[in-house]
Amino acid sequence: MAQTMKNRWAGLLLLVGILVVLALLPVLVNNYWLRVATGALMWAGLACSWNMLGGYAGYINFGHSAFFGIGAYATAILMGADFAVPFLATIPIGMIVTALFAVVIGAPTLRLRGAYFAIATWAFAEVLMQFATVVDFTGGTGGIGLPPFLNERFFYFAMFAAAVLTYFLTWLLFERSRFGLKVKALRDHEPAAEAMGINTSLVKLQTFVLSAVVASVFGSIFAYWVTFINPKSVFGGDITDQMVVMVLLGGLGSLWGPAIGGVALFFVNRLIWMYYGDTAFYIAILGAAIILVVLFLPNGIAGLFARRSGKSGSVLDTVLGRLLGSRQGGRS
Amino acid sequence: MTAQAPAPGDQPILFVRDVHKHFGGIQAAAGVDLEVGRGEIAGLIGPNGSGKSTLFNLVAGMETPDRGQILFDGHEIGGKKAYTIARLGLARTFQIPALFENMTVSGNLLAAAAEGHWHGAQQRADETLALLHLEPVANNRASDLSGGQQKLLEFGRVIMRQASLILLDEVTAGVHPNIRKIILEAIARLREQGTSFFVIEHDMEMVRNVCDRIIVMDSGRVVTSGAFEDIVQNSEVMQTYLGRPQ
Numbered sequence: 001m002a003q004t005m006k007n008r009w010a011g012l013l014l015l016v017g018i019l020v021v022l023a024l025l026p027v028l029v030n031n032y033w034l035r036v037a038t039g040a041l042m043w044a045g046l047a048c049s050w051n052m053l054g055g056y057a058g059y060i061n062f063g064h065s066a067f068f069g070i071g072a073y074a075t076a077i078l079m080g081a082d083f084a085v086p087f088l089a090t091i092p093i094g095m096i097v098t099a100l101f102a103v104v105i106g107a108p109t110l111r112l113r114g115a116y117f118a119i120a121t122w123a124f125a126e127v128l129m130q131f132a133t134v135v136d137f138t139g140g141t142g143g144i145g146l147p148p149f150l151n152e153r154f155f156y157f158a159m160f161a162a163a164v165l166t167y168f169l170t171w172l173l174f175e176r177s178r179f180g181l182k183v184k185a186l187r188d189h190e191p192a193a194e195a196m197g198i199n200t201s202l203v204k205l206q207t208f209v210l211s212a213v214v215a216s217v218f219g220s221i222f223a224y225w226v227t228f229i230n231p232k233s234v235f236g237g238d239i240t241d242q243m244v245v246m247v248l249l250g251g252l253g254s255l256w257g258p259a260i261g262g263v264a265l266f267f268v269n270r271l272i273w274m275y276y277g278d279t280a281f282y283i284a285i286l287g288a289a290i291i292l293v294v295l296f297l298p299n300g301i302a303g304l305f306a307r308r309s310g311k312s313g314s315v316l317d318t319v320l321g322r323l324l325g326s327r328q329g330g331r332s
Numbered sequence: 333m334t335a336q337a338p339a340p341g342d343q344p345i346l347f348v349r350d351v352h353k354h355f356g357g358i359q360a361a362a363g364v365d366l367e368v369g370r371g372e373i374a375g376l377i378g379p380n381g382s383g384k385s386t387l388f389n390l391v392a393g394m395e396t397p398d399r400g401q402i403l404f405d406g407h408e409i410g411g412k413k414a415y416t417i418a419r420l421g422l423a424r425t426f427q428i429p430a431l432f433e434n435m436t437v438s439g440n441l442l443a444a445a446a447e448g449h450w451h452g453a454q455q456r457a458d459e460t461l462a463l464l465h466l467e468p469v470a471n472n473r474a475s476d477l478s479g480g481q482q483k484l485l486e487f488g489r490v491i492m493r494q495a496s497l498i499l500l501d502e503v504t505a506g507v508h509p510n511i512r513k514i515i516l517e518a519i520a521r522l523r524e525q526g527t528s529f530f531v532i533e534h535d536m537e538m539v540r541n542v543c544d545r546i547i548v549m550d551s552g553r554v555v556t557s558g559a560f561e562d563i564v565q566n567s568e569v570m571q572t573y574l575g576r577p578q
């Protein structure tokens with residue numbers, strides 16, 4: 001018990017330290033590294049949003065870039081000459097559009113086994129990417145530009161605020177409330193969760209909408225930040241791939257895992273880009289990270305720090321079992 | 333429906349009439365008729381594959397009956413969603429432990445109360461841990477528990493539901509006598525508070541000790557019911573349905 005209290009204080013101190021350093025970062029580093037840090041915060045936030053459904057509810061979303069892209073396009077289109085909506089007002093609009101799409105996609109597919117959901121979300125993101133390529137209002141393949149606002153500090157603090165809010169919300173909802181208990185219960189055993197009075201379809205849908213809406217916020221900030229987007233740059237499957245690997249490497253279903261995995265992999269990405277200039281090597285590293293996790297680190301990097309009394313099983317085991325249909329056919 | 337629902341006054345907590353369920357060619361429930369009274373502990377026995385767990389699944393909403401009537405506490409529940417039935421006050425255990433494996437032992441108990449009686453859940457979880465002697469492993473992952481402890485936790489979750497009727501599917505099967513004793517004490521405690529029980533058991537000692545009345549099933553039907561002594565004295569029943577000549 002005393003040990004637990006000590007660890008809790010140490011953890012809190014570390015967290016405050018990290019937040020202080022992050023808040024002061026703009027005066028500590030140059031613009032290049034500030035941009036890198038902005039990207040790292042974005043990926044940490046995106047990975048966290050993917051983990052809400054993938055890690056806490058156990059449903060693998062292979063099309064999460066769809067929601068990042070909807071947010072990005074909502075901001076890009078609304079800030080254009082036709083509408084001229086101020087940036088901050090585009091964010092909630094993107095969130096609402098995203099939530100509507102998430103309900104329409106999630107309501108029928110979240111009732112199915114995990115593998116069907118994974119395929120359906122993947123197809124959805126592909127369809128959206130093709131759609132954005134062929135219609136006019138998105139600028140088609142050519143993409144769409146946004147009014148440039150070249151203030152690195154603004155974007156750094158925007159991503160910082162979004163990431164802090166995302167992690168705070170995740171902590172509150174998934175680690176400290178009844179809602180989180182219901183989500184984790186249905187991940188681990190859906191029929192048993194139903195037997196405990198939990199409306200699993202509803203809770204899954206709520207989680208899915210939440211994770212989608214958070215991704216759209218990052219999409220909105222991203223579009224304004226980079227001032228130009230195209231279908232590939234915001235809907236691309238590689239965006240989802242990265243979130244998945246970041247979460248697996250950091251620790252599926254843990255609060256801090258996605259932050260650790262997101263920051264670590266994004267820095268590796270930037271370093272490779274600095275020294276080699278291309279990304280094929282990075283993709284090989286993503287593959288290696290997955291193999292490492294599956295073979296040796298089912299609880300990810302975060303799992304190395306957890307005080308575990310035993311070592312039977314992991315969230316990864318549970319989620320893969322469900323995805324491959326080897327568990328919980330619903331029989332008792 | 334041909335069967336008439338009983339008057340509300342002496343209404344049993346569970347009332348099952350002419351319930352049918354088939355899986356392909358297997359008739360797992362072939363016209364089940366039974367009742368469980370308020371405050372009663374009713375035992376359900378019968379050979380393997382006689383449809384006991386299927387009956388539980390039908391009552392708890394994991395399966396939909398082909399036809400027939402199921403009333404729980406006066407509510408028609410046949411074919412209703414499992415979570416709806418649970419919220420009416422029915423709780424069940426699973427024959428194969430169905431724990432929330434990545435959650436802690438306390439987490440499992442709290443999750444069971446997350447929908448429903450949440451007020452005071454933390455305190456009730458602590459009391460349940462004490463009652464079931466699970467305090468030393470309260471912060472362990474559920475999947476780290478021994479088989480017997482898993483059965484205890486499975487039972488602990490239904491305690492957290494504060495249900496009016498608890499269905500127990502072989503909770504004491506294969507557990508150490510010490511753990512069986514803990515479970516029996518907990519059942520006695522809950523019964524004092526007015527909880528009704530419907531228990532599937534293969535162990536005759538356990539049936540004799542805890543059940544007020546025994547219901548015998550075979551091939552998807554109730555073949556007889558009555559006090560333990562009467563059932564045991566009926567050697568034909570014992571031989572045919574339990575395969576244990578006395």
Ligand SMILES: Nc1ncnc2c1ncn2[C@@H]1O[C@H](COP(=O)(O)OP(=O)(O)OP(=O)(O)O)[C@@H](O)[C@H]1O
Pocket residue numbers: 331355358359360378379380381382383384385386387427
């Ligand atoms: N979901 C299902 N799909 C197909 N057949 C099923 C299903 N559930 C049960 N059965 C079949 O229905 C019959 C009754 O099974 P049930 O599990 O209810 O028996 P039981 O009395 O609980 O047996 P045991 O004492 O072995 O637990 C069996 O023949 C079983 O194979």
Ligand SMILES: [Mg+2]
Pocket residue numbers: 384385386427501
């Ligand atoms: Mg059974």
